[in-house]
Amino acid sequence: MQSLAGIMFTPYELTEDGFESQFQVDYLSHFLLTELLLPKMIESAKNNEKAGRIVNVSSAANWSGTIKDISQIETRSTEYNMYKAYCDAKLAQVAASNYLDMKLSGAKTNVNAYSLHPGAIPTELGAHVMKPPSFLKKLMRTTEDGADVIVCAAASPEFEKKGGIFLMNCKIETPNAEAADEGLQKQLWEKSLKLLGIKEQIY
Secondary structure, eight states, rough: EEEEOEEEEEOOBBBBTTOOOIIIIIIIIIHHHHHHHHHHHHHHOOOOOSOOEEEOOOOOOGGGOSSSTTTTEEEOOOOOOOOHHHHHHHHHHHHHHHHHHHHHHHOOOOOEEEEEEEEOOOOOOOOTTTOHHHHHHTSOOOOOHHHHHHHHHHOOOOOOOTEEEEEETTHHHHHHOOGHHHHHHHHHHHHHHHHHHHOOSSO
C-alpha cells in the first residue's frame, strides 16, 4: 500500500471536515486510509513469506517540522504559516509510520510500515510558491527517479521486514528526532483516532 497524495505551501483553508487543508491531505487522509485497509492487509499477509508493506511518501521537510504541541495542529486557529504547516504534516507522517510499525511488530503481524523522501521534483505540487529558476530545475530529480524511491521502499529485498525506517535515495536516513519519540508518537496517534472518530485497528 502506498500513500502519496499531497499538497504543499497552500494558503490557509479549512476543509469540509474542519481541518487545516495540509494537515488533512498530507497526513490525516493517509492515516485514515491505512486504518481502514489495515485489517485486510494484516489478513492477506498472514501466511505470506514476504511481509506486506505500507509506504508513506513524506518529505525531507520533516526535519523542519515539530509535533511537540499538537493542541491545534488540526486547525491552526491561532496562527498559520504555510511552510510550518507543511513541515509539521510531513513530520507527522514519519512519526505515525514509525509508531504504526512498532504496533504491527508488537502484534506479531506480517506487515511493516515505511516512510520516505522521493526527492525534489518539478511538479505542480509547488503551484503556490515561486517557480524555481531553470538552473535549479536541472538539479532536481525526474518523476521517474522519485518513483524509483517509492518502488524501492515497496519492493526492495534489502528492506524486507525492516519497517520503521525513513528512506532517501533508497538509503536509510535518520529523520527528525521527534519522529522517534514514542511519547509524541502516541499522542499524535491517539489524537488522530479521536479526530477521525474511529477505533484502533491493532490491539
